[in-house]
Amino acid sequence: MKSFDNHGNLVSEINTSRTSDGKTVTTNTMYNTDSGRPIHQNIAVRDSQGNVTTTDVIGGKLLP
Numbered sequence: 664m665k666s667f668d669n670h671g672n673l674v675s676e677i678n679t680s681r682t683s684d685g686k687t688v689t690t691n692t693m694y695n696t697d698s699g700r701p702i703h704q705n706i707a708v709r710d711s712q713g714n715v716t717t718t719d720v721i722g723g724k725l726l727p
Contacts, residue, residue: 672696678727685711690726 692704704724
């Protein structure tokens, strides 16, 4: 899901996917509305047991 500001610039997006081993990967990426470059990404991985690990990336992004 993508969010845009009043000028049509991309502000953020959230993506969720599942892996073959049952993990759920959710990424939340925020963008600089002036340049369009990613400025922060949060990656949350939930395994089949319900355990969650998170990673924060500042100044870029690791996953789509």
